Amino acid sequence: MSRRVLIALAAVVIVAIVGWQLAIRAFVAAPDELDLSLSKKSATGLYSVSLTPEQAPSREGALQSFILTVKMADGTPVDVLRIAVGGGMPRHGHGLPVEPRVGAALGNGKYRIEGVKFSMAGWWQLKFTIDAPPGRDDVEFNIVL
Ligand SMILES: [Cu+2]
Known part of the structure; x- marks a missing residue:
C-alpha cells in the first residue's frame, strides 16, 4: 500500500472514532448549560x-x-x-x-x-x-x- 493510502485510511479511522465518541457523549451526557437549580x-x-x-x-x-x-x-x-x-x-x-x-x-x-x-x-x-x-x-x- 502506498503511503498516501495509509494516511487516508488512518484519517478515516480517526474520524470514525471521534464521531462515535461524540455520538456516545451526546447520548449520555447532559447539555453543558443545563439549569440544575432545585x-x-x-x-x-x-x-x-x-x-x-x-x-x-x-x-x-x-x-x-x-x-x-x-x-x-x-x-x-x-x-x-x-x-x-x-x-x-x-x-x-x-x-x-x-x-x-x-x-x-x-x-x-x-x-x-x-x-x-x-x-x-x-x-x-x-x-x-x-x-x-x-x-x-x-x-x-x-x-x-
Ligand atoms: Cu435513558
Missing part, C-alpha cells in the same frame, strides 16, 4: 417551587423520595389540591420507569413525592403540574446522575 419559579411565575431529595446524591436504580415545597412569590405556603408528576430522559425519549406517588401534605407547602426511580445514569427531568386555588402551573427540574 429552587425556581413555576413556568408562568405563579409559584416558587423547590425540590429537595431525601436521599442525596440521587442514585441509579434505587427508589427515592423528594420533598416538593410550593410557595407564593412572597413566601406564603400554598395548599395544593393536586400535584401531577411526570418526567423521563429527554435525550432517550423514555419516561420514568415507575410512576411516583404524591404523599399526604406535610404542612407549610411541603409534599412528599415517593417512589421516584432513575433506571440509568444520565440527564433526567422531573416535571410537576401544580393545581392550587391561585391557579395551575408547571415546573420542571433537571437531575443528572
